[in-house]
Amino acid sequence: KQEVTQIPAALSVPEGENLVLNCSFTDSAIYNLQWFRQDPGKGLTSLLLIQSSQREQTSGRLNASLDKSSGRSTLYIAASQPGDSATYLCAVSGQGGSEKLVFGKGTKLTVNP
Amino acid sequence: NAGVTQTPKFQVLKTGQSMTLQCAQDMNHEYMSWYRQDPGMGLRLIHYSVGAGITDQGEVPNGYNVSRSTTEDFPLRLLSAAPSQTSVYFCASSQAWGLLVVTFGSGTRLTVV
Numbered sequence: 001k002q003e004v005t006q007i008p009a010a011l012s013v014p015e016g017e018n019l020v021l022n023c024s025f026t027d028s029a030i031y032n033l034q035w036f037r038q039d040p041g042k043g044l045t046s047l048l049l050i051q052s053s054q055r056e057q058t059s060g061r062l063n064a065s066l067d068k069s070s071g072r073s074t075l076y077i078a079a080s081q082p083g084d085s086a087t088y089l090c091a092v093s094g095q096g097g098s099e100k101l102v103f104g105k106g107t108k109l110t111v112n113p
Numbered sequence: 114n115a116g117v118t119q120t121p122k123f124q125v126l127k128t129g130q131s132m133t134l135q136c137a138q139d140m141n142h143e144y145m146s147w148y149r150q151d152p153g154m155g156l157r158l159i160h161y162s163v164g165a166g167i168t169d170q171g172e173v174p175n176g177y178n179v180s181r182s183t184t185e186d187f188p189l190r191l192l193s194a195a196p197s198q199t200s201v202y203f204c205a206s207s208q209a210w211g212l213l214v215v216t217f218g219s220g221t222r223l224t225v226v
Binding site: 032034036043049093097098100102103 | 144145148155156157158162163171203205207209213214215216218220
């Protein structure tokens, strides 16, 4: 059974700092890995998707990497801003596709002005 | 706006009552899924569908029914509500090919008393 772990569970940083969020998964037979953002009381917003054949994806100040063989992904946020404060969720899909995502429990990020 | 629409946003039920959570998407996505989000448990898959007329169970299906008569709609039925079903419910959809980016609805917060 696929299990996804996110470390740390919570992180508080000063504005402007670069930071890394970690995600690990137990079964390397994944189709893709997605990083989501969730604001309090809201739904999930897709940030980055990495196909299993890719090593990284970038969008603005965000960079996600994937090492499928070791079962790890990182989300790098450059020059953090208070508006980045949210919970970040990592999810993997199996070979069947994205109708069945397995989620980590998330990292709650607080960026202090 | 295109996306996944969930109704209602909030609901309070008495134990034993039944209800249907509605989910509709206008992106012509083949895949649709229901998740529940509980504190400390993360998001867990309840049921999913890979196309009209096709549904299957996820990790926590007990107490819930689904049907998919059209591509657009994927309602989730609670047969006899229990306090353990107090949760936030999210509907999601994605294409069956390509990048498989998953789009989530804004959620339904359900309380069973």
